[in-house]
Amino acid sequence: MTKLDGKSMDIVSDNIEKLKEIFPEVFSEGKLQFEKLEEELGKFSDKENERYNFTWNGKSESKKIALTPSTGTLRPCEEESKNFDTTQNLYIEGDNLEVLKLLQKSYHKKIKMIYIDPPYNTGKDFVYKDNFKDNIQNYLEQTGQVDSEGNKLSTNSETSGRYHSDWLNMIYPRLKLARNLLKDDGVIFISIDDNEVTNLRKVCDEIFGEDNFISLLSVENNPKGRKNSKFISVSNEFCLVYSKNKEYSCFIENIPKNIKDMKEDEDGNFVHNSGKRVLVGKNDFNKVVQNFNSEKHYTVYYSKTSSEIIFKKEQNIDIVDDGLIKNGYIRYISFNENMNFVENTYTQSKIKLLFEDNALEFKDDKIFEKNFNSTIRMKSLIVNRTYDALVNKKKIIDYKIDVKTTSAGTYLKDLFQTKESLFTAPKSIGLIELFLTLFEENDCIVLDFFSGSATTAHSVMKLNSEDNGNRKFICVQLPEETDEKSEAYKNGYKNICEIGKERIRRAGEKILEENSDKDLSELDIGFKVLKLDSSNIKKWDSDFDNVEKTLEDMVDNIKSDRTEEDLVYEILLKYGLDLTLPIETLKINDKTIYSIGYGSLVCCLDKNIDTDTVEKISELKTKFEEDYGLETIRVVFKDSSFKDSIVKTNSLQILKQNGIEEVVSI
Numbered sequence: 001m002t003k004l005d006g007k008s009m010d011i012v013s014d015n016i017e018k019l020k021e022i023f024p025e026v027f028s029e030g031k032l033q034f035e036k037l038e039e040e041l042g043k044f045s046d047k048e049n050e051r052y053n054f055t056w057n058g059k060s061e062s063k064k065i066a067l068t069p070s071t072g073t074l075r076p077c078e079e080e081s082k083n084f085d086t087t088q089n090l091y092i093e094g095d096n097l098e099v100l101k102l103l104q105k106s107y108h109k110k111i112k113m114i115y116i117d118p119p120y121n122t123g124k125d126f127v128y129k130d131n132f133k134d135n136i137q138n139y140l141e142q143t144g145q146v147d148s149e150g151n152k153l154s155t156n157s158e159t160s161g162r163y164h165s166d167w168l169n170m171i172y173p174r175l176k177l178a179r180n181l182l183k184d185d186g187v188i189f190i191s192i193d194d195n196e197v198t199n200l201r202k203v204c205d206e207i208f209g210e211d212n213f214i215s216l217l218s219v220e221n222n223p224k225g226r227k228n229s230k231f232i233s234v235s236n237e238f239c240l241v242y243s244k245n246k247e248y249s250c251f252i253e254n255i256p257k258n259i260k261d262m263k264e265d266e267d268g269n270f271v272h273n274s275g276k277r278v279l280v281g282k283n284d285f286n287k288v289v290q291n292f293n294s295e296k297h298y299t300v301y302y303s304k305t306s307s308e309i310i311f312k313k314e315q316n317i318d319i320v321d322d323g324l325i326k327n328g329y330i331r332y333i334s335f336n337e338n339m340n341f342v343e344n345t346y347t348q349s350k351i352k353l354l355f356e357d358n359a360l361e362f363k364d365d366k367i368f369e370k371n372f373n374s375t376i377r378m379k380s381l382i383v384n385r386t387y388d389a390l391v392n393k394k395k396i397i398d399y400k401i402d403v404k405t406t407s408a409g410t411y412l413k414d415l416f417q418t419k420e421s422l423f424t425a426p427k428s429i430g431l432i433e434l435f436l437t438l439f440e441e442n443d444c445i446v447l448d449f450f451s452g453s454a455t456t457a458h459s460v461m462k463l464n465s466e467d468n469g470n471r472k473f474i475c476v477q478l479p480e481e482t483d484e485k486s487e488a489y490k491n492g493y494k495n496i497c498e499i500g501k502e503r504i505r506r507a508g509e510k511i512l513e514e515n516s517d518k519d520l521s522e523l524d525i526g527f528k529v530l531k532l533d534s535s536n537i538k539k540w541d542s543d544f545d546n547v548e549k550t551l552e553d554m555v556d557n558i559k560s561d562r563t564e565e566d567l568v569y570e571i572l573l574k575y576g577l578d579l580t581l582p583i584e585t586l587k588i589n590d591k592t593i594y595s596i597g598y599g600s601l602v603c604c605l606d607k608n609i610d611t612d613t614v615e616k617i618s619e620l621k622t623k624f625e626e627d628y629g630l631e632t633i634r635v636v637f638k639d640s641s642f643k644d645s646i647v648k649t650n651s652l653q654i655l656k657q658n659g660i661e662e663v664v665s666i
Contacts, residue, residue: 007069008573009104011180054202057162058169066173070101073570074530074579075562082505083526088472088580089457091504093497094532096449096476100177102532105576107474111181112444114188115435115456117427118174121167121195167196168203174449175207181447185248187214189435190240191427197238204242214241214249219431220383221405253375254437256389256399265370267358270390272371279345279354280332281366289341296343300351301329302362309355311348317341332367378434403431412453415506420487422499423453432459442469451475454500458507461525465511465518472524472580475500501529528580536562536570537666556640557666564605568594571603571636571666586620589613599624603636608643614651618658634662641665 019037020027026036074092078084081091092099178188188208192200197216205213217239225233243249262270280300289297292315301310301324310329312321317339320331334344344351354360354369361368374390382403389399408428409421416422432455436446442464448456460473479495482488493499508525538557558567572579581597591606591613604617617635624630635655642648655663 007071008101009108009576010069011104012067054206056168057165059172062169062172063176065097066176068101070098071535072098072102073533073535073566073573074099074102075533075536075566076569077529077531078565080501080529081527082508083524084528085582086524087526087528088524089460089527090472090474090530090579091451091454091457091497091501091527092474092476092530092532093479094476095478097174097177099476099532100174100181100449102573103474104177104180106573106579107181107445107447108576109181109183109186110445111447111474112183112186112439112441113436114178114182114186114447114449115191115432116178116188116448116450117191117452118171118450120193121164122193164196164199168199171200172203172207175203178447178449179207179244182244184245185250186244187249187438188242188244190242191219191237192240193237194234197240200240204240208242208244212243212246214243214246215380216240218381219403220381221403221428221431223384223404250440251377251438252440253373253377254434255376255378255401256391256396257374257376259388259390259395262374262390265358265361269358269370269372270374270393271361272373276361276368276371277345279351279360279367279369280334282336283334283342283345284336286334286336286342286345288336289343292341294343295347295349296345297341298344298348300332300367302332302367303327303329304362309352311352314341330362330364332362332365378438382431382434401430401434403428403434408455412503415503415510416491418487418491422486422488422491422493423496426453427455429455429459429462432456433463436460436463436471442467442471445472445474447474447476449474449476451477451500452496454503454507457500457504457527461504461508461511461523465515465520465523468522470524473527475504475527501527530569530579536566558638558640564592564594567605567638567666568596568603571601572596575601575634577601588616593617593620595620595624598628599630599633601634601636604641605636605638607638607641609637609641609647609651610643611647611650611654614647614654618655618660621658621660632662633660634664635660636664636666639665 016032019032023037026033074094076084077093081087175188182188190200190204201213201216218236219239220236222235225235227233257272259270261273263273265271291297292313297313299312299314301312301321302308305328310324314333317333317335321329325331334342336342346354351360351367359370359372361370374393382401384404385401386398389396391399405425405428407430408426409423411429412421412423412426413419436459446456446460451457454475454477457473457475460471463469464471477497477500479497481495482493482499488499493502504525504527511523511525512520536559538559568583569579572581577597577600581600584595584598586593586595588604589610589612591604591609594603594605595601596603599620602617602620604613621630621633624633637651642651652663
């Protein structure tokens with residue numbers, strides 16, 4: 001029986017194994033020879049000391065901490081969740097550096113979109129320890145932005161010699177871990193102001209690669225401008241956009257067109273006024289026809305009266321079918337300034353399909369393709385606009401692009417029914433929705449590990465209600481205490497997580513209320529709360545001053561204040577399984593059995609298990625095969641579960657005889 005490893009994914013070992021697969025010749029006696037690797041990559045050592053390099057005080061340590069596995073866990077909190085047993089959404093409370101490490105196995109290359117709004121480097125305090133020694137303790141001590149001795153966790157004043165370094169040390173390891181979670185076609189959006197935008201871009205160039213830079217967006221979040229600006233009234237912030245691999249990533253057109261730019265054709269369809277593509281007509285760019293049997297060479301005769309189209313393969317540009325002309329047909333050909341036939345833009349079969357779809361516009365000497373597309377690409381300058389738009393081929397009056405911070409604050413006031421906004425400078429739902437609609441895929445996972453007021457979660461639910469999408473969110477937030485003088489504190493919200501969770505509850509109900517005419521029975525407005533903590537399993541540390549206590553730990557290595565449900569979720573993490581998999585509770589001989597993911601993993605964490613119980617657990621394999629088509633199942637026990645060592649040995653044999661090879665103990 002193997003032991004379950006208590007650590008999160010070992011990124012270094014994983015990277016080394018990948019290198020061995022690609023470059024086995026650069027390893028000698030199991031060790032990587034860096035000079036050989038450089039040779040394989042066609043690199044030569046730079047003998048000059050001076051070369052372009054971006055570094056800062058603490059960079060090496062921040063790299064190291066990103067690669068150090070976590071031994072922590074995430075404990076379920078059903079009482080603070082909504083629809084705990086059925087929801088696919090997660091709200092995780094804890095230091096996001098440690099949480100990102102814990103998510104490495106379960107969500108490696110599974111996230112389609114990441115949006116974060118990290119703390120800006122404004123010279124004020126931020127609550128992330130700059131020594132990174134114990135981020136679980138950082139979370140547990142997070143009651144007043146002070147440590148166990150009452151000291152500020154981090155003071156990042158402008159007078160500090162490490163003003164930029166401290167911020168970079170905070171953001172670097174988090175982005176490095178976040179990249180691992182992105183799918184190959186995934187994209188990250190990072191909101192930032194002008195204090196660190198240049199440094200952030202250099203960090204992202206290093207982590208994601210310069211070739212994967214997509215855009216630096218300018219977002220008009222404050223149209224009136226900041227009143228305290230000394231030189232220029234700042235009315236915008238920025239958003240850096242990077243892909244995991246630009247070769248696989250793709251954005252769709254997602255901004256509705258202004259109705260003024262459209263007109264209705266004879267069939268009542270809206271067509272764009274300008275920019276129509278010439279398919280047949282004078283063309284000095286297409287190739288001169290060499291093969292007169294080519295699919296792209298044809299003459300079109302069209303009768304407006306009968307709405308008929310005839311294709312002919314003509315070899316002489318001057319010879320016209322007079323019979324068709326006399327019957328009212330108009331001849332259309334593609335030619336250049338030298339009066340030579342040139343290839344048409346589309347093949348004959350494609351233009352025939354367009355004709356059947358009423359997608360062609362016939363003028364005196366040209367045939368155009370009608371542009372029915374009602375959307376345009378998002379621009380790098382995102383400004384607040386209100387206009388009449390065409391949405392899903394319908395005219396929408398006063399369509400809004402609203403990315404203002406003030407609008408987001410007003411919305412929160414209405415949602416919470418308070419005099420003032422509970423959150424300082426919240427992000428706009430409109431902004432996050434713009435980013436979400438850049439993807440054609442609407443069944444994906446969206447991650448926000450600086451969740452704040454939970455705007456991302458709200459946006460995901462709202463957009464799902466509009467387009468029947470199945471997007472899931474994972475929100476991560478450190479429970480920073482609210483100021484005692486703040487509106488949030490006065491309304492009973494002692495930390496930011498309390499605001500975020502309540503916002504998701506209220507937002508979900510509001511969405512249902514506003515869409516009472518729709519069938520939203522499948523809409524997921526729930527969320528499962530998980531909280532960062534130290535492992536449920538005691539560390540093996542010999543204590544020679546307390547031998548009795550050490551021996552007790554050998555007998556039962558599970559912490560006394562932890563539940564079986566806590567253990568189940570730690571097992572999910574260590575196995576790398578989705579944290580929203582369905583968990584069914586079964587009873588066998590009065591013992592509780594947890595069936596996870598329709599039987600792909602079975603856990604029995606009870607005490608005094610006998611061989612009869614194990615026999616019945618093994619019989620579940622047949623049931624899961626019949627019900628769900630599963631061929632293999634894995635079984636997990638506690639080390640102290642069995643009655644004695646003989647039962648433990650026999651149990652292994654019973655399970656193997658029934659085709660269950662993977663048996664693990666914790």
